[in-house]
Amino acid sequence: MASRPTRQGDFLDAVRRLLRRGAAAAAAVGVLAAGAACAPVEGGEGSGDTGGGAAQRTLTVFAAASLTEAFEELGGRFEEEHPDARVEFNFAGSSDLANQINEGAPADVFASADTHTMDLVVEEGRTAKEPVVFVRNTLRIAVPADNPAGVDGLADLADPAVKVVLCAEEVPCGAASAEALDAAGLEVAPVSRERDVKAALTKAELGEVDAALVYRTDIRAADGVKGIAFPEADEAANDYPVAVLEGAARPGLAEAWVEFVRSGDGDEVLDDAGFSTL
DSSP states (O other), X not given: OOOOOOHHHHHHXXXXXXXXXXXXXXXXXXXXXXXXXXXXXXXXXXXXXXXXXXXXXXXXXXXXXXXXXXXXXHHHHHHHHOTTEEEEEEEEOHHHHHHHHHTTOOOSEEEOSSHHHHHHHHHTTOBSSOOEEEEEEOEEEEEETTOTTOOOSGGGGGSTTSOEEEEOTTSHHHHHHHHHHHHHTOOOOOSEEESSHHHHHHHHHTTSSSEEEEEHHHHHHOSSEEEEOOGGGGGGOEEEEEEEBTTOSOHHHHHHHHHHHTSHHHXXXXXXXXXXXX
16 A cells, blocks of 8 residues: 655645746746847947936037037937937037047037137047037126226236136137237237136136127126127127037937027027127
């Protein structure tokens, strides 16, 4: 007569069945995980950074320092229209940006504060398409709010007793300043020359100088300074070109950015910032 299984045997058999089921489940999970790892990432032009669980495409824009406030606002609007995109900016003096691009710095778009600096990038074959001019900017004299030196025109900057800061000559605002001073037949000895217009403006904001030659747009965006117009500024106005760069990681997104900057939204923001849209 066959012996009946013991309770201990029943328990061991049950444990063995559970272990076999667990091994099968673990194998299934492994297969699913491997499949997910091999699946292509959706996100347009190649894989992008992820944020919030969704694939994102990063657009890198090199732009003149004077575009900072306007482009940051446009960047926010652009991201609202393109939820899978993130815009990253590199703001600096246009000549510094051009040097970085020509030395191979990765970027998708370049917006310069003058056509001459953009030409340096074009000549090196770094642009994918012909640059287009989208705004114009003019100079103003920035003075501290209390205007301690009593500056009221360009001629006052030639007074040795007036401390003046200018942009470096190779930077677009510096080149425009030289043109304006030449047009007025003036020689000015600045206490310093700054690498970009924001740095020059900061000197006036802090009261470290009596005056700075900067753009109209920078004065509008600043606190603690006031701007003084002068007629020679019209002879030194700067046209701002923008271009998609050769080898851009996000060429389609870069084209969309250029179109957006030149759209009605772009005109609205740039007009409010003090640029003259074209």
